[in-house]
Amino acid sequence: ETFSSMLSVRQALATERRLLRHLGAYLEAETHRLKDLQRFYNKVQDLHQGAGGSAANPLLAYTLIKRLQSDWLNVVHSLEASENTQALKNGYTQVEKDLPEFEDLEGAARALMRLQDVYALSVKGLVKGVFQRASGTHLPDIYSPGQLFPLSADDCFLVGKVAYDMEDYYHSIAWLEEAVSLFRVSYGEWNTEDEGSLEDALDHLAFSYFKAGNVSHALSLSREFLHYDPSNKRIARNVLKYERFLVESPERATAEVGLQRPNVTHLQTRDLYEELCQTLGSQPTQYQIPALHCSYETNDSPYLILQPVKRELLRLQPYVALYHDFVSDLEAEQIKGLAAPWLQRSVVASEEKQQKAEYRISKSAWLKDTVDPVIVSLDQRIAALTGLNIRPPYAEYLQVVNYGIGGHYEPHFDHATSRKSPLYRMKSGNRLATVMIYLSSVEAGGSTAFIYANLSVPVVKNAALFWWNLHRNGAGNGDTLHAGCPVLAGDKWVANKWIHEHGQEFRRQCGPDPND
Numbered sequence: 001e002t003f004s005s006m007l008s009v010r011q012a013l014a015t016e017r018r019l020l021r022h023l024g025a026y027l028e029a030e031t032h033r034l035k036d037l038q039r040f041y042n043k044v045q046d047l048h049q050g051a052g053g054s055a056a057n058p059l060l061a062y063t064l065i066k067r068l069q070s071d072w073l074n075v076v077h078s079l080e081a082s083e084n085t086q087a088l089k090n091g092y093t094q095v096e097k098d099l100p101e102f103e104d105l106e107g108a109a110r111a112l113m114r115l116q117d118v119y120a121l122s123v124k125g126l127v128k129g130v131f132q133r134a135s136g137t138h139l140p141d142i143y144s145p146g147q148l149f150p151l152s153a154d155d156c157f158l159v160g161k162v163a164y165d166m167e168d169y170y171h172s173i174a175w176l177e178e179a180v181s182l183f184r185v186s187y188g189e190w191n192t193e194d195e196g197s198l199e200d201a202l203d204h205l206a207f208s209y210f211k212a213g214n215v216s217h218a219l220s221l222s223r224e225f226l227h228y229d230p231s232n233k234r235i236a237r238n239v240l241k242y243e244r245f246l247v248e249s250p251e252r253a254t255a256e257v258g259l260q261r262p263n264v265t266h267l268q269t270r271d272l273y274e275e276l277c278q279t280l281g282s283q284p285t286q287y288q289i290p291a292l293h294c295s296y297e298t299n300d301s302p303y304l305i306l307q308p309v310k311r312e313l314l315r316l317q318p319y320v321a322l323y324h325d326f327v328s329d330l331e332a333e334q335i336k337g338l339a340a341p342w343l344q345r346s347v348v349a350s351e352e353k354q355q356k357a358e359y360r361i362s363k364s365a366w367l368k369d370t371v372d373p374v375i376v377s378l379d380q381r382i383a384a385l386t387g388l389n390i391r392p393p394y395a396e397y398l399q400v401v402n403y404g405i406g407g408h409y410e411p412h413f414d415h416a417t418s419r420k421s422p423l424y425r426m427k428s429g430n431r432l433a434t435v436m437i438y439l440s441s442v443e444a445g446g447s448t449a450f451i452y453a454n455l456s457v458p459v460v461k462n463a464a465l466f467w468w469n470l471h472r473n474g475a476g477n478g479d480t481l482h483a484g485c486p487v488l489a490g491d492k493w494v495a496n497k498w499i500h501e502h503g504q505e506f507r508r509q510c511g512p513d514p515n516d
């Protein structure tokens with residue numbers, strides 16, 4: 001899977017460089033071949049225009065006969081062209097096993113739609129390469145890339161087609177509109193690499209509008225199709241069908257019943273979630289609450305006396321704290337390096353099973369402390385910071401996560417909400433606390449949003465975020481519902497340490513209030 005982690009995307013970059021080298025070699029060989037053909041052509045052309053027009057000279061007569069008997073045969077039946085093509089194809093075959101599959105293209109296209117939705121981006125802007133809000137152009141762009149990468153008509157067509165194939169006409173219309181506009185501009189020019197054409201885009205767009213209830217749009221696009229390809233019987237039938245529709249129920253001319261974003265799993269919290277993602281962690285009003293402050297903490301641990309941790313208290317209910325400079329740049333690099341070879345598509349707990357899901361797009365790996373001393377020392381620091389027992393089985397191994405294109409983790413709880421959850425297989429109770437370390441920075445997006453706490457924590461490289469998932473009485477704290485916002489630009493890495501209930505009996509005791 002290429003789209004679900006940025007590390008794999010980087011590997012894909014290397015794959016394309018290999019293909020480029022093969023195409024470069026091919027172009028060079030073909031240029032050489034054409035140059036040689038041109039030389040032969042010029043030579044014979046000159047003969048015909050000069051003295052060669054007459055055959056008086058026996059030398060000329062001889063070369064004419066030779067050319068016609070032998071030279072032309074060699075030129076016309078040369079194998080060089082097919083040898084060059086074959087070499088190019090062989091090069092392709094060599095990298096074929098590393099190429100992304102259709103599932104990856106689909107995943108990457110859905111990522112673009114996700115970014116469009118969560119960050120309320122204008123599709124028109126995206127197509128031009130800018131990250132502009134869909135409404136209110138007075139807002140600054142959410143991300144300004146150093147270099148603009150506009151999309152082609154065919155790029156837009158394929159995003160639209162992925163949406164279309166999912167019967168998601170809300171997105172297919174937006175993207176196919178752009179595809180149609182761009183294909184119209186370049187009509188008549190054909191790019192070898194293109195999968196779609198103006199006709200394909202019109203066809204899909206017309207049907208999307210029809211499904212969305214806008215029959216008059218469907219009709220005019222289908223008529224435009226027939227203008228380019230009058231012999232297409234299916235489209236001609238559609239035109240008749242749409243015309244009849246409009247005569248029978250003219251009120252359906254422009255009604256757009258289906259133009260709503262498709263339902264997602266966490267619809268109830270969607271608006272809150274997206275708003276938090278869009279604020280990108282800037283909530284200045286919170287700085288006015290004096291209880292939320294920064295401090296140096298030793299937590300009564302001898303380990304921290306010489307080097308206290310820098311705590312920024314972000315929320316009291318639920319308790320969320322950010323510990324700055326919890327790891328060093330070197331440690332972060334080492335941890336990513338140790339995890340890289342083991343990354344696999346992340347799974348989520350679903351009933352009793354673990355499976356991959358659209359609402360969690362990343363790759364992850366588990367690191368035991370035996371793999372490297374850097375993990376041992378990290379565990380020591382986590383134990384000192386939390387005052388909790390994190391020896392197995394009281395805590396899980398370190399989970400290192402790398403997000404992919406538009407990678408995210410939609411609102412969820414870290415603790416189990418059902419007794420059947422696979423989390424209980426460790427037989428050490430529920431997940432009491434989470435320590436999440438940011439191992440990278442990102443260029444835009446990717447903050448950690450606590451939905452009900454109205455808190456959006458930006459990615460702060462090397463910092464560790466801590467929160468209690470359970471109340472002191474062991475019940476899950478519903479206010480810890482949280483999410484990893486889609487990464488808009490950059491390569492986001494985090495490491496999770498989940499600490500369980502058992503083993504903490506004397507370290508986090510029940511409060512006097514049973515509801516606490």
Ligand SMILES: O=C(O)CCC(=O)C(=O)O
Nearest residue numbers: 409447448483484494496
């Ligand atoms: O990446 C994030 O910001 C959140 C990750 C998370 O919640 C998780 O991995 O459980």
Ligand SMILES: [Fe+2]
Nearest residue numbers: 412413414482
């Ligand atoms: Fe989480």
